[in-house]
Amino acid sequence: MSLAEVREFIELLAKENPNAQSELIYTTPYTLLVAVVLSAQATDASVNKATEKLFEIASTPQAMVALGEDGVAQYINSIGLWRAKSRNVVALSAQLIELYKGEVPGKREALEALPGVGRKTANVVLNIAFNQSTMAVDTHIFRLGNRTGLAIGKDVLAVEKALVRRIPKDLLRDSHHWLILHGRYICKARKPECWRCPAPKICHYPDKILTP
């Protein structure tokens, strides 16, 4: 996929998902960070439902620590991995208070040192909350990148670097939403619905299915 095609591809996906919001609904760096920690191996709808109630009670690290692990668990036990996530969210909040005066740090090393925060989560926060040129690569984006030819790489880091290098800066911040929605609902792992894809001519996937 040429660089001109990369831009066209991204713009077509953007047009396809005009209402993409996803992480943007979380208005502070802290609620964004917690929401993304909770989102691991879970669906966005279940996380949004849980965080809506949770953030009513605790939208700051101080309130989260006061709520405690058992309190947090009450709000998030409808999503998977809730024990570990409750533990991580409270521990992470305590560290924010102790090390960063309750603020979310804008540096990768600091973010990834927090419990429950890995490279993908750090990249979402850096991109959305701190407007840095990063890309959060999950399973959907990894598959879509390699399949379509948008970003070829043998591991997540390689795909991330390719995306940051190739996606135009003005599109980088929002492209995460468009890519992940496209990967989730159209460019699916099994039975991709290529006939719904707005960019079959640009895609390099050799096994395209152009009719239902």
Added chain:
DNA sequence: AACTCGGGGCA
């Protein structure tokens, strides 16, 4: 590299 956490969504 393999294993674990985990309730819910979906075929």
Added chain:
DNA sequence: TGCCCAGAGTT
């Protein structure tokens, strides 16, 4: 009813 998931940590 079984398989898989908007990852991260441990072994």
